[in-house]
Amino acid sequence: MRPLLASVRWFVRACFVVVLVMLGTTVLVRSAPGYLSDAREMDQHYAHAARDELAVVAAQSRSPLAMLRQELSSWFKGEGGESRQYGIPVIELIGPRLSVTGKLLCESLGLSWLGAIGAALLSSSVRRPRFLWQIPSTLLLAIPTAAMATLCLMMGFGGPVAVMVLCLAARDFKFLHAILRKSWLEPYVLHARGQGISTARILLTHVLPATGPQLGALASLSIVTALSALVPVEVIFNVPGLGQLAWNAALNRDLPVLLAATMIMAAAVVLAGATKFESEHWRRA
Amino acid sequence: MRQSLSLVLLLALIISAGAVLFRPGSSYVHQDRDALFAQASPVHPAGTDGMGRDRLVRVSAALLLSLAGATIASALSTAAAAAVGILSASSPGVIGSLTLLVCDAFLALPWMFLLMMVRSAIPLTTSPLASAVITFLVLAALGWPACARAVYRGTRQLRHSDWMLYAAASGLKSNQIVRALAPNLLPLLLPQFLVSLPAFIIAEANLGALGLGIAEPLPSWGGMLAELGNSATLLETRWVYLPVALLVLVLLLLEAITAEAQR
Numbered sequence: 001m002r003p004l005l006a007s008v009r010w011f012v013r014a015c016f017v018v019v020l021v022m023l024g025t026t027v028l029v030r031s032a033p034g035y036l037s038d039a040r041e042m043d044q045h046y047a048h049a050a051r052d053e054l055a056v057v058a059a060q061s062r063s064p065l066a067m068l069r070q071e072l073s074s075w076f077k078g079e080g081g082e083s084r085q086y087g088i089p090v091i092e093l094i095g096p097r098l099s100v101t102g103k104l105l106c107e108s109l110g111l112s113w114l115g116a117i118g119a120a121l122l123s124s125s126v127r128r129p130r131f132l133w134q135i136p137s138t139l140l141l142a143i144p145t146a147a148m149a150t151l152c153l154m155m156g157f158g159g160p161v162a163v164m165v166l167c168l169a170a171r172d173f174k175f176l177h178a179i180l181r182k183s184w185l186e187p188y189v190l191h192a193r194g195q196g197i198s199t200a201r202i203l204l205t206h207v208l209p210a211t212g213p214q215l216g217a218l219a220s221l222s223i224v225t226a227l228s229a230l231v232p233v234e235v236i237f238n239v240p241g242l243g244q245l246a247w248n249a250a251l252n253r254d255l256p257v258l259l260a261a262t263m264i265m266a267a268a269v270v271l272a273g274a275t276k277f278e279s280e281h282w283r284r285a
Numbered sequence: 286m287r288q289s290l291s292l293v294l295l296l297a298l299i300i301s302a303g304a305v306l307f308r309p310g311s312s313y314v315h316q317d318r319d320a321l322f323a324q325a326s327p328v329h330p331a332g333t334d335g336m337g338r339d340r341l342v343r344v345s346a347a348l349l350l351s352l353a354g355a356t357i358a359s360a361l362s363t364a365a366a367a368a369v370g371i372l373s374a375s376s377p378g379v380i381g382s383l384t385l386l387v388c389d390a391f392l393a394l395p396w397m398f399l400l401m402m403v404r405s406a407i408p409l410t411t412s413p414l415a416s417a418v419i420t421f422l423v424l425a426a427l428g429w430p431a432c433a434r435a436v437y438r439g440t441r442q443l444r445h446s447d448w449m450l451y452a453a454a455s456g457l458k459s460n461q462i463v464r465a466l467a468p469n470l471l472p473l474l475l476p477q478f479l480v481s482l483p484a485f486i487i488a489e490a491n492l493g494a495l496g497l498g499i500a501e502p503l504p505s506w507g508g509m510l511a512e513l514g515n516s517a518t519l520l521e522t523r524w525v526y527l528p529v530a531l532l533v534l535v536l537l538l539l540e541a542i543t544a545e546a547q548r
Contacts, residue, residue: 013386020390025402142536144487144506146494147529150513227395232491236514250401250497262398269393 014270021266025259026068071259081256085249090260093245098264101234101241105226108164112222115169120176124184125199133177140170146232153236160237167229172222179214183207223272227265291541298535299352302345313338313346314502322521332524334512343504344528348535350499351486351506354417358425359481363474366429370436371463371470374444385437391430396488399427404497413503420498424485432477439473440466479543483536490532506532 074081079089086093123133140148149163158166183189184207192202208215234243242261249257305311317329317337325332331341373384403423407416443449443466452462486506492498493507494514501508509528512518518525 013389016386017390017393020386021393024390025394025399138537138540139533142483142533142540143529144490144494144510144532146491146507147510147513147532150494150510151529154513154519224392224395228397231397231401232495235495246398246401247495247497250404250495255402258398258402262394262402265395265398266390266393269395 017270018263018267021270022071022263023068025262025266026071071256080260083249083254083257085252085254085257090257093257094242094260094264097240097242097245100239101230101243104160104164104234104239104241105223105230107161108168109222109226111161112165112168112172113219115165116172116176119169119173120180121203123173123177124180125203134174137170137173140166141174144232145229146236149233149236160233160239163233163237164226164229168222168226171225172218175218175221176215179211179218180207183211186210220269220272224269227269288542291538295535295538295542298348298531298538302348305341305345306349311339311342313343313504315339322518324522325524331527332522335515335518338502340524340527344509344531347504347506347509347528348531350417350504351489352535354421354489355424355482355485358421358428358485359478361422361425362428362481363432363478365425366432366477367436367467367470367474369429369433371440371466373433374437374440375459375463384433388430388433391427392434394427396427397491400424400488400492401495401497404492411500413500416498416500417503417505420489420492421485424488428481428485432474432481435473435477436470439470443469476543479539483539483543486532486536486539 071081074089078091080091080094082088083090083093119133145163145167148166149160152158152163186206189202189206192206193199230241230243231247232243233239234241235247238244242264246258246261249255249261306313315338317323317333317339319337320326320329320333321335321337323329323333323337329339329341331339331344334340334343369384369388373381376384400423404420407419411419444462449462449466452465457465489498490506490510493505494510495507496511498507499505506528510532512525513529
């Protein structure tokens with residue numbers, strides 16, 4: 001009964017967070033200077049009447065509450081609003097791109113975790129971890145994703161997955177190394193090592209189970225990192241995913257599309273359990 | 286030792302950049318129309334870009350602008366986080382829980398998407414300086430929740446410490462307790478401030494590389510990284526890699542300072 005209650009509580013909290021995100025992004029977008037100015041109003045190709053109509057449409061979203069109501073009703077209708085740029089329901093734009101982004105995310109997250117865990121296990125289990133292990137990850141973390149993607153593209157080295165993996169693995173390795181190192185230095189683990197128990201057995205029965213919750217929290221953090229790295233990677237490598245759509249919408253001031261993309265990303269983070277871990281963290285504090 | 290060395294190197298970089306930028310006759314907008322994509326020369330030590338602007342002056346200006354902007358944004362974000370963290374830890378349960386919920390909502394938002402959303406809503410006529418101010422203000426507005434969580438935890442720990450319980454039992458008022466708490470949170474706030482610095486610099490660079498950062502002709506890391514996307518530019522001169530190299534160096538130095546402070 002207790003796990004069920006906890007799940008229901010988590011679900012309610014997750015729903016609250018998504019609604020808050022929706023409210024927050026709507027207010028943020030509405031409060032941004034120049035939200036009501038439409039680039040089309042400056043276009044001489046539009047007649048005065050068309051520009052007046054644009055002004056009327058813009059006036060409908062003067063109140064954040066009206067904007068939110070409009071946004072919510074369009075989501076309930078299954079449209080997700082209408083794209084300013086293309087004039088079609090946002091959901092039609094997002095649907096085909098979700099699978100592309102999902103595939104890229106799954107591949108990069110899987111490969112980066114494999115690489116980071118392997119490297120962290122090796123680096124943390126040695127008696128004296130060398131500084132050399134940290135150099136590649138520190139160096140990779142100091143290169144902005146956009147610069148790394150551009151350089152890879154220009155040099156013909158790797159693709160979008162490779163850049164995402166490098167970015168994510170560098171960050172994950174740093175945390176994983178610290179978590180595993182701490183676990184390897186626990187008195188009971190040192191005692192087990194002193195008793196001559198094999199490294200593989202210690203790893204499977206003591207180290208990994210003890211670090212499980214932290215690894216779970218780190219996994220949700222890497223999803224957040226991956227979502228942020230997604231935009232420059234998709235744009236630079238011309239991957240027709242959600243990140244590229246959001247960037248295109250940002251350049252063309254297509255705010256309904258941008259708002260929908262942000263909300264989908266936020267829902268993905270919530271579902272990944274990031275906020276659950278955060279709240280657990282707070283509660284325990 | 287490593288921290289001191291990194292700090293000295295960073296200061297040396299800042300002073301050199303200042304000297305390059307503020308020497309008489311140097312301007313980051315001046316165009317030398319006869320020297321487009323020029324190689325290194327005594328007049329232009331790191332060559333010029335596609336518009337004939339001195340690359341060294343522009344990189345120096347970008348370094349100073351980015352560091353100044355990130356420092357101000359980080360200070361604002363840390364101050365906001367401290368205020369929210371202390372208030373939520375000191376207030377009744379309901380207010381604390383609501384604050385938690387708001388922080389959770391912020392933490393659930395991927396930065397890049399939110400940054401793009403706010404930057405794209407800025408008028409097209411915004412001046413370059415205003416675009417820089419807005420970019421860093423947005424970064425500050427989005428960077429506080431993670432830090433607020435740490436401050437909340439620290440404040441809660443301090444509030445349950447023996448000396449704080451003794452202070453409360455002695456009849457200290459809430460504002461007096463907060464005043465006593467604040468200095469004890471400094472060891473927590475300083476690393477948070479330092480951690481935000483490279484994060485904000487990277488975020489600005491990524492945003493600028495996508496064409497949504499600081500507007501031209503103001504130099505920024507992002508704007509100069511965007512130059513790398515042009516293969517013709519890469520073939521013209523190797524000096525086009527200077528901004529990336531310098532940016533990586535600055536971030537590594539900041540990382541060394543931060544790591545030491547966290548320890």
